[in-house]
Amino acid sequence: MTPPFVQIDGVSMRYGGVEGTLALRDASLDVGDGEFVAVVGPSGCGKSTLMRLVTGLWPPTEGTVIVDGAEVDGPLSIAGMAFQNPTLLPWRNIIDNVMLPLEVVQPHRRQLRAQRGTYERRARDLLKLVGLDGFEAKFPWQLSGGMQQRASLCRALVHDPRLLMLDEPFGALDVFTREDLWDVMQAVWLAKKPTVILVTHDLKEAVYLADRVLIMSSRPGRIIAERRVPYPRPRRLEQTYEAEFQAIVHELRDRISEARKGEATDVR
Numbered sequence: 001m002t003p004p005f006v007q008i009d010g011v012s013m014r015y016g017g018v019e020g021t022l023a024l025r026d027a028s029l030d031v032g033d034g035e036f037v038a039v040v041g042p043s044g045c046g047k048s049t050l051m052r053l054v055t056g057l058w059p060p061t062e063g064t065v066i067v068d069g070a071e072v073d074g075p076l077s078i079a080g081m082a083f084q085n086p087t088l089l090p091w092r093n094i095i096d097n098v099m100l101p102l103e104v105v106q107p108h109r110r111q112l113r114a115q116r117g118t119y120e121r122r123a124r125d126l127l128k129l130v131g132l133d134g135f136e137a138k139f140p141w142q143l144s145g146g147m148q149q150r151a152s153l154c155r156a157l158v159h160d161p162r163l164l165m166l167d168e169p170f171g172a173l174d175v176f177t178r179e180d181l182w183d184v185m186q187a188v189w190l191a192k193k194p195t196v197i198l199v200t201h202d203l204k205e206a207v208y209l210a211d212r213v214l215i216m217s218s219r220p221g222r223i224i225a226e227r228r229v230p231y232p233r234p235r236r237l238e239q240t241y242e243a244e245f246q247a248i249v250h251e252l253r254d255r256i257s258e259a260r261k262g263e264a265t266d267v268r
């Protein structure tokens with residue numbers, strides 16, 4: 001059997017030393033290579049913290065995080081990341097923003113000068129995939145919030161990451177743009193099959209996009225349950241209105257509401 005691509009084993013995370021905030025306690029989860037999982041849970045339960053540990057932005061206080069067979073001990077170059085806030089650099093145009101990871105992440109950084117044309121084509125293809133062709137030379141402030149978020153997804157994908165970490169990337173968008181981007185995300189996943197971990201508050205989004213939805217307890221967070229999503233891909237937005245789909249969303253909502261009631265005792 002192939003080992004999981006991401007293995008989180010008995011991870012705890014306390015911010016600010018022994019008297020600080022315990023965000024995660026004994027959290028464990030495995031994610032298979034090419035699997036799409038969504039992480040949901042009560043507000044403040046440690047979802048973003050989990051993302052920071054997997055991408056190596058913080059070391060855990062206890063436990064181990066293994067990605068692609070190696071323990072994570074610093075920022076992961078095989079990961080692409082997108083957050084709720086698109087964080088594009090205002091002085092760079094859209095294509096230069098999208099190409100930013102190529103200037104940082106090896107081996108692309110080494111190859112960029114010699115293969116600029118190929119890389120630029122890749123960035124243009126991604127912009128086209130998300131409906132932003134024609135906007136390459138614009139600056140972030142000339143684009144709407146939804147368009148900036150599309151560009152930030154392209155930036156997360158431009159170095160062909162094997163692991164894609166998405167922390168509420170659609171959270172700030174209106175419902176129509178959000179649903180458009182779900183389908184963009186689905187198309188990207190079908191085309192490239194990266195391993196994806198998506199943190200979201202939107203249970204419909206979690207069920208629409210993921211193979212498996214993981215539910216966290218209240219803080220200090222750990223994974224307390226999971227729900228497989230039985231639908232093959234490509235999935236269609238109309239499915240989200242069907243009774244079976246809505247029953248899964250309700251089931252998740254109930255689990256989270258139970259998790260919220262079982263408030264943890266160590267809540268420092």
Ligand SMILES: Nc1ncnc2c1ncn2[C@@H]1O[C@H](COP(=O)(O)OP(=O)(O)OP(=O)(O)O)[C@@H](O)[C@H]1O
Pocket residue numbers: 015016021022023042043044045046047048049050219
């Ligand atoms: N850099 C930090 N320093 C100190 N405490 C932090 C830090 N980051 C997060 N925390 C605390 O850790 C806990 C978990 O935060 P985290 O952002 O991981 O939760 P979340 O589940 O992503 O929250 P939300 O659902 O509201 O986005 C919270 O109590 C938060 O205040």
